[in-house]
Amino acid sequence: MATSPKKRKQKGHPEMLGKAIRHRRKALGKTLGKVAEETELTTGFISQVERGISSPSLSSLMAIAACLQTTPEQLLSVPEKYSEFIQKDRRQSYAIGSSGRFYEKLGPGFPGSLIHSQVIYRPPGHVSEKMSHEGEVFCYLLVGEIEYHLDGEIFRMEAGDVVHHHTSKPHHSVVLGDVETKELWVSSSPMSSVDTKV
Structure with missing residues (x-):
């Protein structure tokens, strides 16, 4: 039986995750294009993630985090x-x-x-x-x-x-x-x- 939704910790709201990614990207001085190039994701997708329009899969989030020299946990505020x-x-x-x-x-x-x-x-x-x-x-x-x-x-x-x-x-x-x-x-x-x- 799957875990009850009530017991689940809800992290990773699209807007909050997008803001964290954008803040980290700008802190490193990287452009959207540079992040897209290094992760081999599209610039449009990265932009949508930052604006909270799209949410990445765990694989994509791991690629973005690696590019930004951080971890998915840090971007999601998960200890x-x-x-x-x-x-x-x-x-x-x-x-x-x-x-x-x-x-x-x-x-x-x-x-x-x-x-x-x-x-x-x-x-x-x-x-x-x-x-x-x-x-x-x-x-x-x-x-x-x-x-x-x-x-x-x-x-x-x-x-x-x-x-x-x-x-x-x-x-x-x-x-x-x-x-x-x-x-x-x-x-x-x-x-x-x-x-x-x-």
Whole structure:
């Protein structure tokens, strides 16, 4: 069963996140074009994020944060805590934007960790960004159904199914049915070179 919305910590409102990104970008003296170039996102998308019109996926936010020499947690005002043991009721959690996506961070447990792990909840009908970037990703679907698009192939995932691939292959997914998904994701880091079509 997915976590009750009442128990979820709501972080990452589009306008507040956009202001944080814009403030950090200007503090570093970077233009929208420079950030777009370094993240391989479009200038228009970065501008929409800064104005609170669009909210980035976690992958895009990680790319933006890396470009701005910071972390998603700092941009979202989520405390960064490292722990090699994390109790189930003490996970860091946050939402990004208003699309209903919600994240529970499972790590990293120590500075310099090479993987990111999290449980992601997505509402029915949610469509992720189309992207490709260096690294690899593993997803174990815990609850719900997903249509996973991977480099021209389409896989219908049900609870218990797994996808594991190099992220240089273009990929995105769609939540099917009327049930919120619960997805365990493990990806290599840092993520960069994200190719997003808005």
